[in-house]
Every structure is written in structure tokens, then in C-alpha cells.
Amino acid sequence: MSETGSINYWAVLGLDPGADASSLKRAFRQQARRWHPDLNGDDPHAEEQFKAVNEAYAVLSDPQRRQQWEAGLDEAAAAAAGLDPFATGFPDFEDYLDDVFHRETRRSAQYDSEEEPYQEDPPGDVTPPVPPPPPPVVASEELESVVDLTPEQALQGVRIELELPDGTAIEVWTPAMAGDGWRLRLAGVAPGGRDHFLQLRVRTDDGLRIDGLRVHYQLELSPAEGALGCTAVVPTLDGPVQLRIPPGSSSGRLLRLRARGLSRFDQRGDQLVEIRLVVPQGLTEAEEALYRRLQQLAEEIDGGRDRAVNQ
Incomplete structure (x- = not known):
């Protein structure tokens, strides 16, 4: 641990002095991922920077340790007598975040999303309740399964229990604020080391x-309703x-219904209504004549x- 007063902790995290708790968490997570030794095997400076x-x-x-540091006191001696928390090695990055943020471990299978999940820490220490998990899923195919989620489950993230055709049981958490049509890649869990989606x-x-x-809805209208307008x-x-x-x-x-989407913390999404004109089948003689x-x-x-253009 660095000697007290010899390092600017705000600068280490890339923050201005006095940043709020939410900004502090975001900056820490970004810098920890950037410098974690397992993710920077070729950088000889990553280990020391990660410790910093x-x-x-x-x-x-920590309000008390921060006050001591700002006052120039020896907070290192006051906290854990200068013990190195990484003396026995570095934990997996996600396990490391779980421990730092005191959150329950969420992964027993890693996934790579083909959509970029939105993630943001809640303000303060408020943790939204986790919705009940969906029932266990049996893989419909060897390499892909379809999982039905409620809007609340997709919003907060939920634990999925998946059984592969060879009997392998997998537990995975979906990302918060997931969406319809997202495909999550479970790397190397299928027979032969293949990926399952x-x-x-x-x-x-x-x-x-x-x-x-955001919420999407497709509204079907007749050609006449689209042309003339309607309610x-x-x-x-x-x-x-x-x-x-x-x-x-x-x-x-697309027509927008403002603030008709889902809510998370101080954010509220919109609902987009997409117009789709549908031609009726089985036209009567009168309808066909009109068309x-x-x-x-x-x-x-x-x-x-065309004649006006050519003149």
C-alpha cells in the first residue's frame, strides 16, 4: 500500500475531488477492469496500478479513512495494519467486484451478449428487489434455447437454470435492462466445448x-386508415x-408515447408505435373495384x- 499522502486517489480513479458515490463506483469499476492483472497479462505495470x-x-x-487521508493522517496504519489484500493472488474480476460491492455472486456460467447490456449503479446503496426466477429451461436445441422473461425480470436481471441435452445443468444471470431478441453466448458449455446461445x-x-x-408495439391498420388518419x-x-x-x-x-416505458431509478422509457399497413384478403367485388x-x-x-417535368 502506498504511503499516505504520496498518491492522489482522485487522480488514480480519474475523478475530480468530491465526486459523488455513484460516480466513484463507476470510475472504480472502469479502472479495475482496465488494470486487472488477468486482463492485462502483457503489462508489467498492471498489478501495481490495480492495487492503487x-x-x-x-x-x-470509507468516510473515516477518507477524512484521515484528506487530513494527512496515517490511515494505512489505522486500517488493517497495511496488509496486502492481494498477497495470495488476484481473484476473478467478477468475483472481485462481487466482494467489493458486497453483492451476491451472479454467475456460474459466463456469457457474451450480442447486444451491449446497459448497466448503471443505483444511487446510494439502494438495491432493487430481484424478481422471482423463471422456471427451469430445457434446451430446445443443442446450441440454442429460447428464454421467456417478464418485463420486470428483463429490467432487473434474473437467474436462469438451463439443462442441456447431455444433462449438463447451467446457472446464468441475464444482464439488467435486457431486451427482446437479445442472444447471450454461453462460451464452451455445450458438448465438445462449443458455445450455447x-x-x-x-x-x-x-x-x-x-x-x-423502451417498449415497442406494431399497430396494424388498413390502407384507408393510414391514408386518411384515424384514432x-x-x-x-x-x-x-x-x-x-x-x-x-x-x-x-414511428409514433412516440412519452414515458410509457419501464422505469429504473430516475429514468423512464418511451413506447414506440410502428405503423404497419395490412391489405385485407378475400376482397369483395366492390372493394376490388375501389382498389x-x-x-x-x-x-x-x-x-x-411526368408530363409537367418534361415540359
Whole structure:
């Protein structure tokens, strides 16, 4: 441990003096990952820098030790008599974070997400309740399984129990704020050392798709409703609402319902409504005649535009 007063702990973590607890945690996690010896095998300075990062966080996150350091006192002697916490080696990075943040270990299988999970520490020491886990999943194929999650489970992360075709049992935690369609790669767990994938499905019975804090919904309309505009009833997580569809709405147009998504801490997502025009099947003779007339009108309009351009 460095001699007290010889190192600027704020500078070690890349912070301005007096940064809040949330910024301190984020900076510590970033610097610890950057300098962890297991992740920097070719850097001879990583071990000492990692120890400095650990020391800086230990002092700045403890009000008493931080006060002693700021006063220039010998906090090293007052805390653990200068013992080196890494004298017997360096733990796995995730286990190391679990121990520092006093959180329950979340992994017995590592995954690589094909989406970048959003992660942010809660303000202060507030820990949201963990939703109940979904029932055990039996792999539908040797290399991929589909896992259904509720919006709450996807938002907070949940423990998944997976049984592979060869009887191997795996436990894995999904990332917080996961979304519908995410694929998580479980490296080397399938027979022969192959990867197994978890595809997350986060949907409600009324057709809402969840992606982080945002909610997606596909609204089917007739061509006439899209052309002329209408009012449609749209489901949301808080119940159905009426949405005004502007005239001239084509397939693919997105309409936003603000603050109708999921909430996490002080953030609230939106709901996006995608317009999809659907042509009815089994047209009556009258409907077919109307569509043919519309087609003729469109051709006449396009022809008039072409003549105007050529003049």
C-alpha cells in the first residue's frame, strides 16, 4: 500500500475531488477492469496500478479513512495494519467486484451478449428487489434455447437454470435492462466445448416488446386508415390508451408515447408505435373495384407529373 499522502486517489480513479458515490463506483469499476492483472497479462505495470485503484476506492468510499487521508493522517496504519489484500493472488474480476460491492455472486456460467447490456449503479446503496426466477429451461436445441422473461425480470436481471441435452445443468444471470431478441453466448458449455446461445424473448400477451426501458408495439391498420388518419386503441404497460394516427401514415412510421416505458431509478422509457399497413384478403367485388380505381388515379397523377417535368 502506498504511503499516505504520496498518491492522489482522485487522480488514480480519474475523478475530480468530491465526486459523488455513484460516480466513484463507476470510475472504480472502469479502472479495475482496465488494470486487472488477468486482463492485462502483457503489462508489467498492471498489478501495481490495480492495487492503487483498489486502495483509492477503499479510502474514498470509507468516510473515516477518507477524512484521515484528506487530513494527512496515517490511515494505512489505522486500517488493517497495511496488509496486502492481494498477497495470495488476484481473484476473478467478477468475483472481485462481487466482494467489493458486497453483492451476491451472479454467475456460474459466463456469457457474451450480442447486444451491449446497459448497466448503471443505483444511487446510494439502494438495491432493487430481484424478481422471482423463471422456471427451469430445457434446451430446445443443442446450441440454442429460447428464454421467456417478464418485463420486470428483463429490467432487473434474473437467474436462469438451463439443462442441456447431455444433462449438463447451467446457472446464468441475464444482464439488467435486457431486451427482446437479445442472444447471450454461453462460451464452451455445450458438448465438445462449443458455445450455447440463449435467445431472450420479452413480450407481453397484448403484443408489447421490451428492449431496456423502451417498449415497442406494431399497430396494424388498413390502407384507408393510414391514408386518411384515424384514432386507434394501443396497449401500454399501464393500460390501453387512444392514439391519433396522422393522415398519410405509411408502413414503418414511428409514433412516440412519452414515458410509457419501464422505469429504473430516475429514468423512464418511451413506447414506440410502428405503423404497419395490412391489405385485407378475400376482397369483395366492390372493394376490388375501389382498389382498381385508386390504382388508375395514382397512374394518372404520376403521368401528369411526368408530363409537367418534361415540359
